[in-house]
Amino acid sequence: MTTTISAPPPVAAPRRRRRRPLRGRGLHLYTIVLVGWLLVPIAVMILFGFNDTHTKQNFEWEGFTLKWYVHLFDKKDLTTALINSLTIALLTTLIATVLGTLLGLAIGRHRFRGQGMANLVMFAAISCPEIVMGASLLSMFVATETPRGYLTILAAHVMFSVSFVAITVRARAVGIDPSVEEAARDLGAGPLTTFRLVTLPMIMPGVLSGALLAFALSVDDFIITNFTSGSTQTFPLWVWSSTRTGTPPQVNVMGTLIFAIGVLLAVINIVAARRRARHS
Amino acid sequence: MRRLRGALTPYLLMLPAGLWLLVFFAIPLVYMASVSLMTGNLIDGWKLTWHWQNYTEGLDVYGDKLLRSLWYGLIATVACIVLAYPAAYWIAFKGGRHKSTWLFLLLLPFFVSFVLRTISWKLVLTDNGPILGPLKSWGLLPDGFHVLDSGFAVISGLTYNFLPFMVLPIYVALERIDYRTIEAAYDLYAGRVEVFRRVVLPLSLPGVFAGVIMTFVPVTSDYVNAQVLGGPGNTMIGNVIQAEYFTNSNYHTASALSFTLMALLLIGIFAYARALGTKDVLEAAGR
Numbered sequence A: 001m002t003t004t005i006s007a008p009p010p011v012a013a014p015r016r017r018r019r020r021p022l023r024g025r026g027l028h029l030y031t032i033v034l035v036g037w038l039l040v041p042i043a044v045m046i047l048f049g050f051n052d053t054h055t056k057q058n059f060e061w062e063g064f065t066l067k068w069y070v071h072l073f074d075k076k077d078l079t080t081a082l083i084n085s086l087t088i089a090l091l092t093t094l095i096a097t098v099l100g101t102l103l104g105l106a107i108g109r110h111r112f113r114g115q116g117m118a119n120l121v122m123f124a125a126i127s128c129p130e131i132v133m134g135a136s137l138l139s140m141f142v143a144t145e146t147p148r149g150y151l152t153i154l155a156a157h158v159m160f161s162v163s164f165v166a167i168t169v170r171a172r173a174v175g176i177d178p179s180v181e182e183a184a185r186d187l188g189a190g191p192l193t194t195f196r197l198v199t200l201p202m203i204m205p206g207v208l209s210g211a212l213l214a215f216a217l218s219v220d221d222f223i224i225t226n227f228t229s230g231s232t233q234t235f236p237l238w239v240w241s242s243t244r245t246g247t248p249p250q251v252n253v254m255g256t257l258i259f260a261i262g263v264l265l266a267v268i269n270i271v272a273a274r275r276r277a278r279h280s
Numbered sequence B: 001m002r003r004l005r006g007a008l009t010p011y012l013l014m015l016p017a018g019l020w021l022l023v024f025f026a027i028p029l030v031y032m033a034s035v036s037l038m039t040g041n042l043i044d045g046w047k048l049t050w051h052w053q054n055y056t057e058g059l060d061v062y063g064d065k066l067l068r069s070l071w072y073g074l075i076a077t078v079a080c081i082v083l084a085y086p087a088a089y090w091i092a093f094k095g096g097r098h099k100s101t102w103l104f105l106l107l108l109p110f111f112v113s114f115v116l117r118t119i120s121w122k123l124v125l126t127d128n129g130p131i132l133g134p135l136k137s138w139g140l141l142p143d144g145f146h147v148l149d150s151g152f153a154v155i156s157g158l159t160y161n162f163l164p165f166m167v168l169p170i171y172v173a174l175e176r177i178d179y180r181t182i183e184a185a186y187d188l189y190a191g192r193v194e195v196f197r198r199v200v201l202p203l204s205l206p207g208v209f210a211g212v213i214m215t216f217v218p219v220t221s222d223y224v225n226a227q228v229l230g231g232p233g234n235t236m237i238g239n240v241i242q243a244e245y246f247t248n249s250n251y252h253t254a255s256a257l258s259f260t261l262m263a264l265l266l267i268g269i270f271a272y273a274r275a276l277g278t279k280d281v282l283e284a285a286g287r
Helices: A024-048 A076-109 A115-127 A130-143 A150-174 A178-186 A191-220 A223-228 A235-245 A249-279 B002-035 B053-094 B096-106 B114-125 B132-137 B151-176 B179-187 B192-220 B224-230 B237-246 B251-276 B281-286
Strands: B038-041 B045-048
Touching: A024 A249, A024 B053, A024 B096, A024 B114, A024 B151, A076 A115, A076 A150, A076 A191, A076 A235, A076 A249, A076 B002, A115 A150, A115 B002, A130 A150, A130 A223, A130 B002, A130 B237, A130 B251, A150 A191, A150 A223, A150 B002, A178 A191, A223 A235, A223 B237, A235 A249, A235 B114, A235 B224, A249 B096, A249 B114, B002 B251, B038 B251, B053 B096, B053 B151, B053 B192, B053 B237, B053 B251, B096 B151, B114 B151, B114 B224, B151 B192, B151 B224, B179 B192, B192 B251, B224 B237, B237 B251
Parallel strands: none
Antiparallel strands: B038 B045
16 A cells, blocks of 8 residues: 555646646645644544553543553453454455456456456455445355354455455556567566566566555455454454443554554655665 | 467466455355345245345335435545545645655554544544533533534544545546646636636546545445444444344345445446546546
8 A cells, every 4th residue: 555655756847836726825734734633533542542541431531651551462352353353464465465466467468358347346346335245245154154253254355355456466567568578488488487577576566555455455344354253353343342341442552553563664665665766 | 279378368367366256246246136035034044035025125114324324425425525635636736745745644544443543533522522622611612512423423434534545546636637738728828717627627537536436335335433423313324234134133134225225326426427427437447
């Protein structure tokens, strides 16, 4: 996901400064306010991870403490849920990236009968309401008496993220000049060698952003997981079930840490991309 | 032989993902379509009786919630466009060297889990929270004033949660505009408003369209925001479907409602595509 926000090449510089479409100052202020609005709930989440609460409801500020960071893994089932979320997301990323890359290559690099149909199915899988996908999976699992749990969650996550990977890979694969691959073949490379040394490096940015997207979609999914989980818990499911009895501050702490790690990785990614752009 | 292999290649490449989508996407949908025409219960099981009344009865009982969902979805989507467009515009045209930084700031909510984000939004809106609390103690609002458990709270949560999905495609569309087209319009004596109305806005519509697809569908079928922020009086169709599955085990009603919802959303999207003049929804979505 983070690769999509690296800066595209600048457009031609405006010649006449006075004649820009709209004055910038008001919009600049507006953008700052909007960012502020988006950050308020995040700030509240982080703040209440430091709240010295004594009741089950973590709603009122009662003083600063670090004890929830110390006792982060005290709630065993919450920790299990977090680990489930992370391993499911990793496995989903792995499977969906491989399957989605192959699908994206098929649609982006080849012309064949049924291509329109393949595009349509991908579009349907992306735009279908989550609740419909979740409900239909649940119907099928109940009818076939498939025990719901870790594996059914994994199957569902791969299902909804594979099209996203395919689309990012397709966007990249469409732009490849076929003569490059032909040149490799003329120089004696077999299909596999051509793929490994020529095609794959060229589509790699698409594959990587597809993989990040799959991870982000999987780790944060609630609705489809809710329908396919059985008694297995993931982090979003655990947080959801806690809303009835009171969300413990550990949830805020985990949210804060996930946020911090995600932001850190994204910043590193952006800085590295900038440095690469400067060197080349 | 080589020719045959060449012709088969795309099908072989598609096979694994295609099978996965067949087993876990297409077949369940077809199966749910049949469930929506069944009658039965949890103990005796279900039988396909072509009971079309599942649809009419579902609409009779829950039609108001379906309408409310579409209404909330519409308001939240429009709110997202109105809020996202100016910011995307400013970043695309005035962001300068810091474009990616600004975009990154607008996408920060993505790094917090969706359910947790909604709970945090509830914390912000509580009666004595960081917004209402000070306003009340300064006497600007009456003591009994509250926001939670209202349609407004649900719509605000939906807008908050899905705003980044709207910002991103609009920004991408605006960013792609060649500045020379805008300059050409000025050279042809177009005023500032006219340049926006006749050059910038039409060129950015594909981005708005992609944003609408990415927000309207999930917003309308969401049940997390209604459950956390809306209280009992503002439930949406997602809450109904979820309850019919998990609490009442009325699988046939839930299936019929799911299909009705999906059909309405598809009709909405295609009608919108028509209104925009997009001939091919796929083409617009693929960009």
